[in-house]
Amino acid sequence: MRKILPSLLALVALSLAGCYDYGTVIQGRTVAYDATSKTVTVLEDKNTEEKKDPNYVLPVVVFAMPTDPAEMGQAPTAGLRVNLDTDKKIITMYNPATKTLDNIPFELVTNDVGVDVAKQHASVYDATTKKPRVFPVVDKENRTITIYSRRQLKLTTIKLSEANFARFGEKDWDAGEEVRIYYKEMGKALRFMNIPKTK
Numbered sequence: 001m002r003k004i005l006p007s008l009l010a011l012v013a014l015s016l017a018g019c020y021d022y023g024t025v026i027q028g029r030t031v032a033y034d035a036t037s038k039t040v041t042v043l044e045d046k047n048t049e050e051k052k053d054p055n056y057v058l059p060v061v062v063f064a065m066p067t068d069p070a071e072m073g074q075a076p077t078a079g080l081r082v083n084l085d086t087d088k089k090i091i092t093m094y095n096p097a098t099k100t101l102d103n104i105p106f107e108l109v110t111n112d113v114g115v116d117v118a119k120q121h122a123s124v125y126d127a128t129t130k131k132p133r134v135f136p137v138v139d140k141e142n143r144t145i146t147i148y149s150r151r152q153l154k155l156t157t158i159k160l161s162e163a164n165f166a167r168f169g170e171k172d173w174d175a176g177e178e179v180r181i182y183y184k185e186m187g188k189a190l191r192f193m194n195i196p197k198t199k
Contacts (some may be wrong), residue, residue, distance in 0.1 A: 023184040027195075029056060030076040030176035031094045038065040040076060040192070042179060043094055052151065056082050058101065060094070063181055063189040073194040079174035084149055086156055093168060104156040105169075109144055114151040123155050124148050136173040145173050150196075 027048045032041035041062050045084040047055035066072045082101060083092040086108060095102045117123055123132050137146040146157045182191035 002181075023182055023190065025147065025182050026061070026158060027178065027180045028061075029082065030078045030179055031060060031080055032072075032096065033076050033078045037064065039109060039191075040065065040099065040179065041143050042181065043176075045178075056101075059099065061186070063187055063192075066189050066192055071191045073192055076177040076179050076194050077174075079176040080172040081147070081169060081175045084147060084152065084154070084156065086154065092175065093172070101184065104160065104164050106164075109157040109159050117148065117155045118153055119150065136170070138170045147173060149175070151175070
């Protein structure tokens with residue numbers, strides 16, 4: 001009996017631990033937000049420990065927002081830009097039509113190499129109005145896009161081919177806001193946090 005009792009106690013402890021669902025947290029980039037249906041589509045980041053080196057993976061996940069308003073932060077702004085690589089001259093975009101990540105080549109027009117363009121930098125912040133300047137800036141005539149990457153602290157102007165320039169809308173070239181979602185059942189957010197708007 002003495003040999004059996006510890007095993008039974010261990011089994012009961014494991015069973016009780018397994019009965020409690022602590023839930024799951026995911027973090028990622030917003031690629032779509034529907035204010036009417038209160039749903040958010042997120043490209044999950046599998047490398048949240050490295051802020052400057054995210055690893056966004058497919059497929060995207062769709063979540064209904066929390067039913068309790070107290071558990072929901074500000075609604076996120078969506079965008080389709082996933083990554084901007086000025087070394088390889090590739091911009092990665094999420095394509096909603098094909099649900100793929102498309103690597104699009106570009107010509108580098110300007111780039112502040114080695115310069116950290118922080119959010120208070122005069123190039124991206126208007127000291128007179130005390131408001132951040134609006135990006136991306138799209139020049140249809142020259143097929144250029146000026147992008148400010150808050151994560152990389154880079155202000156870059158790129159030029160695309162006519163075909164690639166026409167593939168996305170003006171706001172699509174922006175990066176969607178990073179969000180964090182707590183859930184127990186996939187697709188139903190119990191808590192939602194818009195990371196940039198809580199800092």
